[in-house]
Amino acid sequence: MTTPYRVLIGKPGLDGHDRGAKFIARALRDEGFEVIYTGIRRTAAEIAATAIQEDVDVVGLSSLSGAHLRLFPEVIRELEARGGGDIPVLGGGVIPDEDKEQLLAAGLRAIFTPGTPAATIIESFRDACSQQ
Amino acid sequence: MPAASSKELLKGLAGKDPRAIGKAISMVENNADGAADILAGLDRERIENALVLGLTGPPGAGKSTLTSSLIRALRKHKKRVGIIAVDPSSPISGGAVLGDRIRMMEHALDRDVIVRSMATRGRLGGICASAGAAVRVMAASGCDVILIETVGVGQSEMDIVRLADITLMVLAPGFGDDIQAMKAGLLEVADFLVVNKSDLGGAEALCMDMKQIFAEKEEESNIPRVLQTIASENKGITDLLASINAFADYLQTHNIKKQRRVKAMESETLDWVFEMLRPRFSRQLQTQTEQQQTDPRVRAKQLIDETFKR
Ligand code: B12
Numbered sequence A: 001m002t003t004p005y006r007v008l009i010g011k012p013g014l015d016g017h018d019r020g021a022k023f024i025a026r027a028l029r030d031e032g033f034e035v036i037y038t039g040i041r042r043t044a045a046e047i048a049a050t051a052i053q054e055d056v057d058v059v060g061l062s063s064l065s066g067a068h069l070r071l072f073p074e075v076i077r078e079l080e081a082r083g084g085g086d087i088p089v090l091g092g093g094v095i096p097d098e099d100k101e102q103l104l105a106a107g108l109r110a111i112f113t114p115g116t117p118a119a120t121i122i123e124s125f126r127d128a129c130s131q132q
Numbered sequence B: 001m002p003a004a005s006s007k008e009l010l011k012g013l014a015g016k017d018p019r020a021i022g023k024a025i026s027m028v029e030n031n032a033d034g035a036a037d038i039l040a041g042l043d044r045e046r047i048e049n050a051l052v053l054g055l056t057g058p059p060g061a062g063k064s065t066l067t068s069s070l071i072r073a074l075r076k077h078k079k080r081v082g083i084i085a086v087d088p089s090s091p092i093s094g095g096a097v098l099g100d101r102i103r104m105m106e107h108a109l110d111r112d113v114i115v116r117s118m119a120t121r122g123r124l125g126g127i128c129a130s131a132g133a134a135v136r137v138m139a140a141s142g143c144d145v146i147l148i149e150t151v152g153v154g155q156s157e158m159d160i161v162r163l164a165d166i167t168l169m170v171l172a173p174g175f176g177d178d179i180q181a182m183k184a185g186l187l188e189v190a191d192f193l194v195v196n197k198s199d200l201g202g203a204e205a206l207c208m209d210m211k212q213i214f215a216e217k218e219e220e221s222n223i224p225r226v227l228q229t230i231a232s233e234n235k236g237i238t239d240l241l242a243s244i245n246a247f248a249d250y251l252q253t254h255n256i257k258k259q260r261r262v263k264a265m266e267s268e269t270l271d272w273v274f275e276m277l278r279p280r281f282s283r284q285l286q287t288q289t290e291q292q293q294t295d296p297r298v299r300a301k302q303l304i305d306e307t308f309k310r
């Protein structure tokens, strides 16, 4: 039996849209991942501290209300500050194309917007996990 | 990150480094290279002195919420706390959504609260095979108290009683059928019955009912063993913790904690023996093509005889 990958799905900031995050969490579970879900309204520091304690292979962030440019990079900084700068971070939600480049430049591994098939997202998680 | 060496991880554990604790638990959970070195190198004295509390009970009774309240109370007493929260793995995909932690997030930035979510990974007893090892890693990293939340259980998932020094059965009004089913099982072996959701109707009656079942136990130690809480409002927690502490002292002075630990280590060892033998026998079964007609019990005996008689 192979060891399941462990991932964290986090929702930073005040955004209450959790359907997408839960959808991703369940889709990953159905593909054999162990998924830690933090619930809504977490600070970047809380998400990073949780990722470290839970020793996840990858962090996934979901944001639909427009605060991604501030919060996604903040999670990366908080991870770095805790010695977890090597943990890849994926992002998704309502994110305009012009912001994508900025997020990728800030260190996010990939960004997925509404309408992306679940299979594509899962492949991306699997890819990121397998390189850990 | 390049796989850390066992030596580095052990150093990290001694220094309470959260990353090292997380990595060490993963290593033992995944049976990775170096896991044995880590387990052998843990601080025995810290393990001996730690108090291990098990929280079990039907799904939704409030185990996670109560765990969070207990963490809060323990932190007031400056105790460093470890939490192992177990949720079931899907038998089909092998994956899991580990959600107990959502109710404990207020402690996320407290460096003296270490939470680890674990999936059962096929184990049926209500906890995972590596829960014992995870407890010891946490204890070795300085956790004074370790709380284990089992999956929401019925009557037969009793592994927790073995692993924990003290087991709390968390109940709530409105679980009538579940509770009836448990009377000949977990209820008998739990140390405490916590009637949570005491803000809801039916709590008093449930409490009376439980006190009857636990009358003997209460007399034996002279410590209240049936307690009411409203975990969501942080009520009843101080009394509960006082009773737990009194009972922990009782176990210590009567040498019961030590006896329980010895038994726990023995049965965990046995579990691992069987776990480690399984792949070998499994392979042997695959190579036997003609014996499918033999009764499984007879065939098992033959397999064992073949393997060990020489
Ligand atoms: C449903 C919905 C709601 C529901 C939310 C229910 C819930 N519990 O989630 C309700 C009605 C409560 C709501 C409220 C609000 N909403 Co609203 N809502 C939507 C709506 C219509 C659909 C969102 C949804 O659930 N989609 C289904 C899920 C499955 O898709 P998804 O989350 O996008 O996820 C996919 C991808 O984005 C990606 N993904 C998402 N997360 C992640 C994470 C990772 C790691 C990865 C890899 C991928 C990934 O993968 C998924 C599958 O492809 C959107 C419009 C839209 N079309 O997106 C607006 C929208 C998000 N809402 C909006 C707004 C403004 C609000 C409100 C502020 C006020 C209002 N006007 O109603 C409130 C605020 C709520 C709050 N507390 O934050 C705006 C946001 C604008 C912005 N970003 O600038 C949107 C875009 C509508 C719009 N066009 O104006 N909303």
Ligand SMILES: Nc1nc2c(ncn2[C@@H]2O[C@H](COP(=O)(O)OP(=O)(O)OP(=O)(O)O)[C@@H](O)[C@H]2O)c(=O)[nH]1
Pocket (backbone or CB within 6 Å): B058, B059, B060, B061, B062, B063, B064, B065, B066, B100, B103, B151, B152, B196, B197, B198, B199, B200, B229, B230, B231, B232, B233
């Ligand atoms: N009314 C009331 N609700 C409570 C109380 N304690 C917890 N709850 C609620 O009960 C629900 C379940 O609580 P959890 O703590 O998740 O229960 P659990 O036993 O951990 O559940 P599983 O892990 O799924 O088995 C949540 O909605 C809590 O807010 C309480 O004392 N009173």
Ligand SMILES: [Mg+2]
Pocket (backbone or CB within 6 Å): B063, B064, B065, B099, B100, B149
């Ligand atoms: Mg729970």
